[in-house]
Structure formats: structure tokens, C-alpha cells
Amino acid sequence: MRFNILVVLKTNIMTAKEKYQPVLDLGESLHVKDGNVTEENGVLKVKGTTKTQYEKNLLWDKIKEIGGQNPTDIQANIIVEDTSVYHRHTVKSGETLGKIAKHYYGNASKYNDIFKANSNILKNPDLIYPGQELVIPNL
Numbered sequence: 001m002r003f004n005i006l007v008v009l010k011t012n013i014m015t016a017k018e019k020y021q022p023v024l025d026l027g028e029s030l031h032v033k034d035g036n037v038t039e040e041n042g043v044l045k046v047k048g049t050t051k052t053q054y055e056k057n058l059l060w061d062k063i064k065e066i067g068g069q070n071p072t073d074i075q076a077n078i079i080v081e082d083t084s085v086y087h088r089h090t091v092k093s094g095e096t097l098g099k100i101a102k103h104y105y106g107n108a109s110k111y112n113d114i115f116k117a118n119s120n121i122l123k124n125p126d127l128i129y130p131g132q133e134l135v136i137p138n139l
Helices: 002-012 021-029 053-067 097-105 108-117
Strands: 033-040 043-050 074-080 087-090 133-136
Touching: 021 033, 021 043, 021 053, 043 053, 053 074, 053 087, 087 097, 097 108, 097 133, 108 133
Parallel strands: 043 074
Antiparallel strands: 033 043, 087 133
16 A cells, blocks of 8 residues: 555656746747756756847746746756847737737837837838838837
8 A cells, every 4th residue: 555655656746847848848939049958856957049038038937937936946047149139020910019019018108119119111100011020129
């Protein structure tokens, strides 16, 4: 009977890699470069390079969603390739600068910051078109 309890307990222990698999999956979908994942003494060590700060933030948000504000079972060294912008966004049908600002900054009224950063291609903040690549500036 005691042996059966140990087997059950052992099978319920999740490795850090299994626990943070959604983070690794997100990194793969973001095409994180130079990715390296190791696990030492129950701590998952993750390294890689994202294209923008926005992508790095997405990874950290996922880490905190899984492990809490200050997880001790993961160490992440994430480098940002292009620090000159927060992100680059390709406009989709139905989007407005306000919706895009709300998505990236949590505040639709920041649309003018996006407009100014793209004044080389935008002449009117109300006229954007699907397929345009917009710079989402660092604030």
C-alpha cells in the first residue's frame, strides 16, 4: 500500500519545464532567436532574443501568469533585438489607431503617439489601411 502512494505522489510532481511549457510554446510562436532552455535543480533557465520589447513583455506576462509575481523556479534572460521601437504592427481590417493604442498601451488616447511615429506614411490618423506596417513607439 505504501509503495502505491509513493508512485502516485511521484507521478504528480511536475518538472519546471512542464510547468512553463506555455512560455516555451509562446517563445516558439514569436520566433525567439538563439533560444536555450536548461533545467538545473528544479529551476528552468531560459535564454533568447525577442524582436521587440513588446514580445519580451508577453513572455514575462506568461511567466508571471504561471509562476506568480516573483517565481523562483524559472530564470529568464531575454534580450531585445530592436530597442528603437516598442513593436512593429501590421494593420488588420477594421483596426483604428485607437484600437491599436489600446492593445499595446492599454489606453486608446495614445493613438496620437503612434500617428506621430508614423508620420512618414500616415497623413491622417483616421486613414490607415490593412497591410501597413506601423511603428509602435516606446513611451
